[in-house]
Amino acid sequence: MSMLDGHEAERKTREQIEAEAELFGPLTSSVRSLIDATVMTDAAPEHIVRARALVEEAAALLDSRRMSAPFGTKWSADGTRRSWGNAVIGLRNPIAPLLEVAYEDGLASAEADLGAAYEGPPGLVHGGVVALLLDQILGGAADHAGVPGMTGTLTVRYRKGTRLGPVRVTARVDRVEGVKTFAVGRVHTADGLCAEAEGIFVLPREVRDMVAEMGRPQ
Numbered sequence: 291m292s293m294l295d296g297h298e299a300e301r302k303t304r305e306q307i308e309a310e311a312e313l314f315g316p317l318t319s320s321v322r323s324l325i326d327a328t329v330m331t332d333a334a335p336e337h338i339v340r341a342r343a344l345v346e347e348a349a350a351l352l353d354s355r356r357m358s359a360p361f362g363t364k365w366s367a368d369g370t371r372r373s374w375g376n377a378v379i380g381l382r383n384p385i386a387p388l389l390e391v392a393y394e395d396g397l398a399s400a401e402a403d404l405g406a407a408y409e410g411p412p413g414l415v416h417g418g419v420v421a422l423l424l425d426q427i428l429g430g431a432a433d434h435a436g437v438p439g440m441t442g443t444l445t446v447r448y449r450k451g452t453r454l455g456p457v458r459v460t461a462r463v464d465r466v467e468g469v470k471t472f473a474v475g476r477v478h479t480a481d482g483l484c485a486e487a488e489g490i491f492v493l494p495r496e497v498r499d500m501v502a503e504m505g506r507p508q
């Protein structure tokens with residue numbers, strides 16, 4: 291598989307994309323609520339059985355027509371892009387905590403409210419989920435700084451348990467060495483600093499070759 295598979299030029303207008311966001315955003319939000327309700331419900335057995343039938347009916351409706359491949363990344367001519375299937379920020383992905391990432395003065399920051407679906411140790415966020423959030427924000431910081439890459443190495447130091455609930459994730463680029471971007475980041479809750487990470491993001495050889503090819507005079 292090529293690293294470039296799943297990247298494609300956007301064929302929709304801004305208005306069409308906005309209409310899609312208005313259609314799918316609320317669906318994603320409803321399914322996210324459904325996930326939380328599924329984890330947390332203490333309803334009567336007959337209600338669980340009824341809910342399951344409704345969910346299966348909804349799944350069959352949605353499945354009546356499927357895309358031929360996962361969403362991937364669609365690039366608009368103006369340089370904007372959408373990765374609506376992304377596991378952290380995908381607008382169409384109900385398991386994505388939907389971190390809205392803000393960029394200011396080289397710092398990427400995002401907040402999320404992590405509910406029961408993200409539990410690892412009792413009452414705490416699963417360590418893999420903490421790493422997931424960090425991976426995305428560190429990668430976003432590298433990308434936003436103009437030195438993007440695939441995660442080559444991600445090192446996470448868990449300083450204290452991350453309590454379920456509101457979390458804040460921040461990251462910035464520390465340095466660039468050739469094709470490697472070193473980014474660092476942190477996760478905070480009301481309890482203070484919970485995790486720190488360093489990531490090495492590498493622009494894949496195939497993309498480097500493509501960029502070199504495009505830059506070569508005819």
Ligand SMILES: CCCCC/C=C\C/C=C\C/C=C\C/C=C\CCCC(=O)SCCNC(=O)CCNC(=O)[C@H](O)C(C)(C)COP(=O)(O)OP(=O)(O)OC[C@H]1O[C@@H](n2cnc3c(N)ncnc32)[C@H](O)[C@@H]1OP(=O)(O)O
Nearest residue numbers: 426429430433438439440441442443468490492493494495
């Ligand atoms: C139009 C197309 C645009 C394509 C854009 C491409 C990239 C990304 C773009 C945007 C990203 C935007 C936002 C990001 C947001 C979130 C981030 C989520 C990221 C992920 O969820 S991503 C999934 C998990 N990730 C993988 O699935 C990677 C699998 N893996 C590989 O794809 C290769 O393995 C790769 C690319 C890592 C290296 O491959 P390669 O062939 O380019 O490497 P090569 O041998 O040439 O080494 C060159 C220099 O990197 C050093 N190096 C090599 N490997 C290293 C490693 N693992 N750790 C640390 N350093 C490493 C060498 O030591 C050498 O260093 P030196 O130059 O100093 O000698």
